[in-house]
Structures are given as C-alpha cells and as structure tokens.
Amino acid sequence: MNEYQPISVVWELTSECNFKCAHCYNKEIVNSAAIDLEKAMEVCEQLAQLKVKAVLLSGGEVLLSGIWPSVALRLSELGVKAGILSNGWLFDEDTLTQIIASNIDWVGFSIDGLEETHDSIRQKGSFKRIFNSLRELKGKDIYTAINTTVNKRNIGELPALHSLLCEFGVKNWLVQLSVTEGTLEEQRKNFMLDPEQIDSVIDFAHSIYKDSPVNVYLGDCVGHYNAKEIEVRSYRSLPRYGLTTFINGCAAGKSTFGIKANGDITGCIALTKNRFVEGNLYERTLWDIWHDENSFAWNRKMSKDSLVGFCHECQYSSYCLGGCPSLKYNKDFKPVENIYCSYSCAYKKEQERISKLNDSSELIALGREAKQHGNPQIANAYFKRALELEYDPTIEKEIV
Numbered sequence: 001m002n003e004y005q006p007i008s009v010v011w012e013l014t015s016e017c018n019f020k021c022a023h024c025y026n027k028e029i030v031n032s033a034a035i036d037l038e039k040a041m042e043v044c045e046q047l048a049q050l051k052v053k054a055v056l057l058s059g060g061e062v063l064l065s066g067i068w069p070s071v072a073l074r075l076s077e078l079g080v081k082a083g084i085l086s087n088g089w090l091f092d093e094d095t096l097t098q099i100i101a102s103n104i105d106w107v108g109f110s111i112d113g114l115e116e117t118h119d120s121i122r123q124k125g126s127f128k129r130i131f132n133s134l135r136e137l138k139g140k141d142i143y144t145a146i147n148t149t150v151n152k153r154n155i156g157e158l159p160a161l162h163s164l165l166c167e168f169g170v171k172n173w174l175v176q177l178s179v180t181e182g183t184l185e186e187q188r189k190n191f192m193l194d195p196e197q198i199d200s201v202i203d204f205a206h207s208i209y210k211d212s213p214v215n216v217y218l219g220d221c222v223g224h225y226n227a228k229e230i231e232v233r234s235y236r237s238l239p240r241y242g243l244t245t246f247i248n249g250c251a252a253g254k255s256t257f258g259i260k261a262n263g264d265i266t267g268c269i270a271l272t273k274n275r276f277v278e279g280n281l282y283e284r285t286l287w288d289i290w291h292d293e294n295s296f297a298w299n300r301k302m303s304k305d306s307l308v309g310f311c312h313e314c315q316y317s318s319y320c321l322g323g324c325p326s327l328k329y330n331k332d333f334k335p336v337e338n339i340y341c342s343y344s345c346a347y348k349k350e351q352e353r354i355s356k357l358n359d360s361s362e363l364i365a366l367g368r369e370a371k372q373h374g375n376p377q378i379a380n381a382y383f384k385r386a387l388e389l390e391y392d393p394t395i396e397k398e399i400v
Contacts, residue, residue, distance in 0.1 A: 076103035088130035113154030176219030179326035226342035249321035253296025309337025
C-alpha cells in the first residue's frame with residue numbers, strides 16, 4: 001500500500017483516429033489497438049475498486065470505439081463519473097442519444113483556435129462540426145468542456161474563442177500548452193510557444209476567470225508561481241480532471257494515471273515513451289500496478305535534488321518539482337531545465353536588470369528589502385551583484 005489515491009483517469013478505448021493533428025502525441029502509433037468489451041468491463045470494476053472518482057474516455061477518437069456507451073454506463077452504475085473527449089467529427093443524433101442513455105457526466109471537445117486556425121491544425125470542417133455539436137448539447141442541457149492547446153498560431157485568438165464558448169454554453173475550458181512529445185518535436189520552433197509567451201496565457205486567464213460564465217482552468221504545464229496564475233488556480237478547483245488549486249508537482253502516478261488502448265498504464269496519457277509504462281492491465285490488475293512501491297518512481301520519488309539548471313536552484317522547486325515531465329526531460333530521459341516557467345522567466349529578466357546596477361549600497365538595501373518580503377532568491381541576486389562590485393564579508397553572510 002502507498003499514500004497515493006487516484007482521483008481521475010484518462011482511458012484510451014482505442015488508438016484509432018480519423019485525424020492527423022499537428023501536435024498529436026500519438027505520432028508513433030502505426031497499428032491501432034482497442035480494448036474489447038469483456039476486458040473493459042473488468043477494468044471498470046478495477047477502477048471502482050481503486051475508488052477513482054472520474055474517468056475521461058478518449059482515443060484516438062473515442063467515437064470510433066463501439067463500446068464507449070457500455071463502458072460509460074457501467075462506470076456510472078459503479079459510482080464513477082464518466083466523460084468523453086472527442087474531435088467532434090462523428091458526432092450526430094445517435095451519439096447524442098447514446099450520451100443521454102449512458103449517463104455521460106460531461107462531453108469534451110478539442111478546439112485549437114478560430115475556424116481557419118483550428119481546421120489547419122486538425123481537419124478542415126471540424127470547427128463547424130464541433131460547434132454544431134455544442135449547439136445540440138446545449139439544447140439538452142448536457143455539461144460541456146473544451147480543451148485548447150495553445151500555440152503560436154492561436155495564442156492571439158483566445159479572447160474571440162472565449163466569446164464563442166460563452167455563446168454556446170460551455171461550462172469548463174482547459175487551457176494547456178503544446179508539449180514536445182509526438183509530431184510536435186519536428187515543429188517546435190514554429191508551433192510551440194516561446195517561454196516568454198507563457199505570461200500572455202496566464203494574463204488572459206486572469207482577465208476572465210472571475211466574471212466569465214465559462215470556468216477557465218490552466219493545465220498543469222502552464223505556470224508556475226506567478227501571482228496571477230495562483231489566483232486563477234485558487235478561484236476554482238477541478239477535481240474531475242485531477243487539477244489542483246496550487247501546483248505541487250506533476251500529478252502523474254500520484255492522483256491520476258492513463259490507460260493506453262493496448263493496456264499499458266502510464267502516469268499521464270500524454271507520456272508515450274516506453275520508459276513511462278508501469279505495467280499492462282492484461283498482465284496485472286490496476287490495484288497491483290498502482291500500489292506497487294516501484295510504480296511511477298520517476299515521479300513519486302522525484303525531489304529537488306534531481307532537477308538541473310535554474311530549477312535546481314529555484315526557491316519553489318521543492319513544490320513544483322520542475323513541472324510537466326514532457327518539459328523537464330529530454331528524449332533520452334535526462335532531466336533538463338524547464339524553461340516554460342513564468343517565475344523562471346521573470347527571475348532571469350530581473351537578474352539581467354540587477355546586473356546593470358552599479359551602486360553597492362543600493363544593491364545591499366534592495367537585497368535586504370527583498371529578503372524581508374520573503375524573496376530570498378532575488379535578495380541573493382542583489383547581494384551577489386554587490387559582491388561583484390566590492391567584496392564585503394558581511395554581505396556574503398547575507399546570502400541564503
């Protein structure tokens with residue numbers, strides 16, 4: 001037994017998909033896989049045994065799985081909330097009927113910008129299909145959620161997209177970053193945000209989070225330790241997705257996990273490399289995998305000492321532990337500095353400004369002020385700059 005309790009699970013019922021999205025993390029899948037109904041019913045029982053609260057059924061494209069209504073209904077019977085995440089292409093009247101009959105708790109779609117941008121990333125015509133689906137779901141008062149992967153193409157479209165989501169009655173909006181797994185590795189320079197753009201995403205979420213009828217949530221990869229980011233996270237929590245109000249390290253293998261279509265268990269469904277596979281449900285039960293003291297060791301046993309670069313020095317890294325694994329490990333599973341961090345970007349800008357100050361007395365005074373206000377890292381930057389200008393052993397002792 002261990003101290004960790006799974007709250008939410010993302011379950012790929014099939015890896016088959018009718019899209020080839022630019023940022024897909026399932027790039028390497030050649031042969032599609034899917035779980036059969038009999039095994040899926042066993043897994044539903046195992047999820048209930050683990051006391052999982054919510055399961056998001058996905059793919060691939062979940063609507064290509066013929067068993068999703070049966071799985072959702074069984075989960076509901078076992079007291080586990082179930083939702084589906086779809087690209088919306090196959091959504092029709094029969095789908096709506098099945099959603100109602102299977103007690104689906106929420107329906108999610110991925111929307112990555114306004115029509116032209118979204119269609120260029122996903123598939124031409126898919127934007128209109130999703131909003132047609134949202135219109136039908138709104139008419140039936142079914143809970144809807146949207147995932148948006150923010151990138152260089154769509155970051156400027158977030159306000160206009162927000163207006164559309166309000167109009168169509170969307171309840172939850174998860175805003176997350178493109179990460180470096182899958183197809184995106186080839187497109188990082190012209191697709192993935194620059195680190196300096198993270199604050200723009202946070203600023204946007206902060207500008208709407210109190211007054212919008214849509215609940216906006218920042219993905220765990222967006223952050224960290226920016227005052228506005230903390231306010232947004234603290235305003236509402238989203239336990240159905242396993243999101244918390246304050247980033248305290250990646251949740252993979254601690255409060256959430258993923259089930260791949262081939263039965264592999266990973267801490268997060270977006271972690272596609274074999275090194276992240278903890279076992280397979282065709283060989284072991286979910287209970288055994290979850291409670292194995294060696295499972296998810298890369299995250300459960302992660303400490304600040306494992307981090308490198310600025311993350312190793314950061315005053316907050318004992319809490320965030322470097323953030324999203326897709327951003328703090330390279331292809332060879334070697335730790336790297338997570339440069340997609342709001343605090344890191346702000347600190348480096350401040351450090352550059354401090355390096356241009358030449359008055360030792362002013363630097364010492366500012367350092368002591370920063371220290372008094374609970375920011376020892378900035379204080380140290382002031383003190384170290386003062387020492388560069390004029391060595392003083394009393395100032396050296398001020399450095400934490």
